[in-house]
Amino acid sequence: MHWIEGIVQGVLLGGLYAQYALGMALMFGVMKIVNVTHGDLVILLALIGISLADFTGIGPWGVLTTLVPVGAAIGWLLQRAVLNRVVGNDPLPSLIATFGLSIALQNAMLVVWSADTRSLSGGGLQQASIEIGPLFVGVLPVIVLICATVLTGGLDAVLRFTRYGRSLRAASADVEAAAMVGVNPKAVYAAATAIAVGILGFAATFQAMRSTVAPADGPFQLIYAFEAVIIGGLGSVWGAFTGAMILGISQAIGFRINPGFGILAGHIVFLAVLAIRPQGIFQRKS
Amino acid sequence: MSYRVERMTLSGRVAILAGALALGAIVSMPWWASQGLIRDVITLACFIAVAQMWNMLAGYGGLVSVGQQAFVGVAAYAMFVMAQSWGINPFIAVGLSLIAPALLAVPIYLLLHRLEGPYFAIGTWVVAEALRLVATNMPMVNGGAGMSLRVMTQFSAHERAIAGSFLAALLLLVTVGGSYLLLRSRYGLALTAMRDNPVAARSQGVDVQRLRFLIFVAAAIGTGFAGAVYFMVQLRITPPSAFDMNWANLAIFIVMVGGIGSIEGVLIGAVIYFFADRWFGEYGASYLIVLGLLTLMTALFFREGLWGLWRRTFDAPWFPTRRTLIQVERDVP
Amino acid sequence: MTTLLSTHGLQAEYGDMRALHGIDFAVEPGETVALIGANGAGKSTLLSAIMGLLPVAVEMVKLDGKPVGGSLPHRMVQSGVAIVPEGRRLFAGMTVEENLQVASEHAAAPRGTAWTKERVYDLFPILREKARTPVENLSGGQQQMVSIGRGLLAQPRVLLCDEISLGLAPRVVREIYDVLPQVTAQGTALVLVEQDVGLAQRASQRLYCLLEGRVTLEGKSSDISRDDISAAYFGASHALD
Ligand SMILES: Nc1ncnc2c1ncn2[C@@H]1O[C@H](COP(=O)(O)OP(=O)(O)OP(=O)(O)O)[C@@H](O)[C@H]1O
Numbered sequence: 135m136h137w138i139e140g141i142v143q144g145v146l147l148g149g150l151y152a153q154y155a156l157g158m159a160l161m162f163g164v165m166k167i168v169n170v171t172h173g174d175l176v177i178l179l180a181l182i183g184i185s186l187a188d189f190t191g192i193g194p195w196g197v198l199t200t201l202v203p204v205g206a207a208i209g210w211l212l213q214r215a216v217l218n219r220v221v222g223n224d225p226l227p228s229l230i231a232t233f234g235l236s237i238a239l240q241n242a243m244l245v246v247w248s249a250d251t252r253s254l255s256g257g258g259l260q261q262a263s264i265e266i267g268p269l270f271v272g273v274l275p276v277i278v279l280i281c282a283t284v285l286t287g288g289l290d291a292v293l294r295f296t297r298y299g300r301s302l303r304a305a306s307a308d309v310e311a312a313a314m315v316g317v318n319p320k321a322v323y324a325a326a327t328a329i330a331v332g333i334l335g336f337a338a339t340f341q342a343m344r345s346t347v348a349p350a351d352g353p354f355q356l357i358y359a360f361e362a363v364i365i366g367g368l369g370s371v372w373g374a375f376t377g378a379m380i381l382g383i384s385q386a387i388g389f390r391i392n393p394g395f396g397i398l399a400g401h402i403v404f405l406a407v408l409a410i411r412p413q414g415i416f417q418r419k420s
Numbered sequence: 421m422s423y424r425v426e427r428m429t430l431s432g433r434v435a436i437l438a439g440a441l442a443l444g445a446i447v448s449m450p451w452w453a454s455q456g457l458i459r460d461v462i463t464l465a466c467f468i469a470v471a472q473m474w475n476m477l478a479g480y481g482g483l484v485s486v487g488q489q490a491f492v493g494v495a496a497y498a499m500f501v502m503a504q505s506w507g508i509n510p511f512i513a514v515g516l517s518l519i520a521p522a523l524l525a526v527p528i529y530l531l532l533h534r535l536e537g538p539y540f541a542i543g544t545w546v547v548a549e550a551l552r553l554v555a556t557n558m559p560m561v562n563g564g565a566g567m568s569l570r571v572m573t574q575f576s577a578h579e580r581a582i583a584g585s586f587l588a589a590l591l592l593l594v595t596v597g598g599s600y601l602l603l604r605s606r607y608g609l610a611l612t613a614m615r616d617n618p619v620a621a622r623s624q625g626v627d628v629q630r631l632r633f634l635i636f637v638a639a640a641i642g643t644g645f646a647g648a649v650y651f652m653v654q655l656r657i658t659p660p661s662a663f664d665m666n667w668a669n670l671a672i673f674i675v676m677v678g679g680i681g682s683i684e685g686v687l688i689g690a691v692i693y694f695f696a697d698r699w700f701g702e703y704g705a706s707y708l709i710v711l712g713l714l715t716l717m718t719a720l721f722f723r724e725g726l727w728g729l730w731r732r733t734f735d736a737p738w739f740p741t742r743r744t745l746i747q748v749e750r751d752v753p
Numbered sequence: 754m755t756t757l758l759s760t761h762g763l764q765a766e767y768g769d770m771r772a773l774h775g776i777d778f779a780v781e782p783g784e785t786v787a788l789i790g791a792n793g794a795g796k797s798t799l800l801s802a803i804m805g806l807l808p809v810a811v812e813m814v815k816l817d818g819k820p821v822g823g824s825l826p827h828r829m830v831q832s833g834v835a836i837v838p839e840g841r842r843l844f845a846g847m848t849v850e851e852n853l854q855v856a857s858e859h860a861a862a863p864r865g866t867a868w869t870k871e872r873v874y875d876l877f878p879i880l881r882e883k884a885r886t887p888v889e890n891l892s893g894g895q896q897q898m899v900s901i902g903r904g905l906l907a908q909p910r911v912l913l914c915d916e917i918s919l920g921l922a923p924r925v926v927r928e929i930y931d932v933l934p935q936v937t938a939q940g941t942a943l944v945l946v947e948q949d950v951g952l953a954q955r956a957s958q959r960l961y962c963l964l965e966g967r968v969t970l971e972g973k974s975s976d977i978s979r980d981d982i983s984a985a986y987f988g989a990s991h992a993l994d
């Protein structure tokens with residue numbers, strides 16, 4: 135019973151991590167870069183959403199519908215202003231550039247919003263729960279999980295069946311060859327980053343509703359996204375989704391063993407996967 | 421016609437002399453400098469050491485790490501446990517504590533080297549985070565409350581200053597001097613080749629994997645040395661301070677702004693960082709915004725850093741590692 | 754008739770190393786031009802420079818007489834220049850059909866009868882059978898067919914083909930070369946980089962020979978003698994033997 139509850143909690147937590155991980159998998163898949171500000175952007179969007187709700191009184195769904203396009207715009211701008219200048223075979227420039235930006239962003243948020251933790255009121259949604267068999271499950275985590283599943287399925291469909299998805303897959307297979315058949319790599323990249331940060335709009339809203347956010351939290355979100363992507367195996371959005379589930383379950387079960395052990399359990403599972411199956415759970419050996 | 425290979429230059433000889441004088445001055449500090457200055461110099465030496473180790477990793481090994489704080493923390497904690505819990509002389513414990521980062525670096529490298537470039541970096545960060553959490557949950561190191569180095573009270577302030585100054589000088593000698601010797605050795609050519617083009621280096625018979633592994637372990641030891649010295653002077657350690665992300669921040673800032681892939685750049689960057697921290701650190705967040713943006717700008721617009729800019733104008737390396745062919749006899753027609 | 758594509762004193766570098774030292778080259782609409790030369794002569798570099806894959810000065814490449822040097826590759830495609838690159842460069846992980854579709858979805862505006870997937874399948878019927886197969890599971894010859902199909906679906910006015918016979922069985926090479934007249938029939942110009950000098954000579958109207966980044970021979974394919982070619986191919990010192 136105890137354990138089933140832990141697994142259910144973990145799956146629900148995994149729903150949130152999946153929303154972090156999708157965008158990272160997408161960006162790494164096509165550009166082979168890691169955007170170190172990934173987690174900080176979750177926090178930035180969440181803080182923007184909280185302030186927006188405070189000033190205008192719009193509810194959580196209003197916040198969500200604002201944050202997704204805002205995220206997409208930030209992503210597009212990030213690509214144009216920074217990332218386009220640092221994509222390439224050498225991983226150093228993109229890492230250093232986004233690392234510097236991450237420090238600047240965290241501290242800028244500290245100046246604007248102070249170090250206080252904040253959260254977004256969900257209008258009673260946080261307290262609501264439903265009874266499934268012998269378990270009580272929160273309504274909000276279930277919504278988060280459904281959202282994550284739909285986002286993953288939607289992104290997968292975009293990649294498989296649309297013109298944009300094909301051009302993105304072509305660019306990630308061989309960017310020069312893609313340019314030789316008429317694909318504009320910079321436009322593909324900018325759209326990928328816009329989608330990635332747009333999805334963080336969902337993550338930010340839900341993160342702010344189900345717990346609290348503070349300017350320095352970003353690195354943790356980055357690490358969770360990263361672990362989910364590696365556990366699942368690079369290059370597949372369902373892999374990232376499953377990795378997020380495994381990470382969520384590991385943390386939830388670890389937490390039940392000892393509250394101080396939850397996050398660490400996630401790290402240990404990540405390192406174990408790296409030791410046993412470095413290509414990730416879902417990637418075939420290439 | 422005959423040639424000889426020349427690596428030493430005039431500027432290099434001057435720099436070696438200056439370096440030797442500086443190390444002498446550091447060792448003799450307890451007899452002429454104030455407590456405050458001694459502390460500052462030791463801190464600066466730790467910054468230089470951590471940055472130079474990162475420079476070897478990223479600038480030559482192509483291993484970008486953002487988790488070097490793992491080795492700072494592990495060595496410092498090992499030193500605290502040896503000195504405080506096991507009663508080993510703290511100054512000897514500093515040396516013995518280096519076993520910890522060395523042993524740890526092996527499995528970390530074996531796990532992480534499978535990750536592609538940027539993922540390697542985040543992987544090192546996860547390891548550092550995991551170690552911080554382990555320290556927080558470990559009764560042996562007093563968990564999240566941290567430890568104090570109370571055994572240091574058995575020494576007088578003067579004795580501690582002598583030990584600290586000596587260790588700082590040794591730290592610089594090992595990390596900076598050691599890197600210089602390594603780069604001038606027969607490995608130096610391989611390292612430089614690897615920095616410039618790992619694929620070509622491999623095809624020229626450089627064992628890139630092995631070299632990377634050795635650099636990773638050596639950098640772990642050097643970084644750990646800095647950590648042990650730093651926290652010996654601090655007298656107190658907690659998991660968040662030991663495994664502080666700021667160690668990675670400062671290494672990256674120093675190396676990138678100073679100029680990656682050169683020892684001179686690290687010295688320039690470290691001095692800039694040290695004084696910036698001293699003068700503007702009180703502005704807290706706004707200061708860090710500027711620091712972060714400077715790192716960003718360096719990566720975007722001038723990747724060779726300040727030393728690279730300087731070198732475009734003047735060719736006078738302080739640490740010459742290039743080999744120059746000098747013609748010693750003229751051709752007889 | 755205006756020249757379709759031309760280069761004027763084209764120079765290109767890889768880092769510090771100059772690989773092309775002033776190439777003058779031209780193709781007319783519907784013409785087939787062969788480009789021969791030893792390994793490392795600069796044939797692929799010339800195609801890359803035209804395609805915008807290497808930085809070159811704007812006046813050095815002209816399309817319809819207008820300077821286009823250094824335009825980004827996708828812009829060149831949209832203006833009607835397509836390439837079948839050396840080594841095929843297919844999109845791994847995608848099917849034959851998807852590889853073709855990416856090209857047709859980013860093609861130039863067609864002039865005359867547009868190339869469609871169906872027409873490509875008619876040229877190479879085996880590809881119709883393999884439409885749903887990931888390209889990495891195809892044979893070398895089939896992969897080359899996909900690469901040519903991809904080039905055609907870009908609706909080019911000039912198609913640059915880099916060693917499309919390399920590593921293929923003679924039968925497959927013949928199969929591929931047999932369809933080329935159907936391409937030029939509708940006015941598309943072809944530039945064929947070819948190791949097999951005899952094949953190049955037979956398939957083309959005009960021929961250029963490169964040596965160490967310079968044009969050493971240029972003329973009508975039917976007029977050029979074997980001796981001229983070997984002199985141009987290996988350099989003057991060899992020709993003296
Ligand atoms: N990416 C590159 N970087 C540096 N030099 C290159 C690169 N590609 C080609 N070169 C050099 O440029 C010169 C011309 O090469 P290119 O590939 O154009 O020759 P090619 O005529 O196509 O030869 P092949 O018949 O072998 O394909 C050669 O000296 C080659 O070594």
Ligand SMILES: [Mg+2]
Nearest residue numbers: 796797798839
């Ligand atoms: Mg070639």
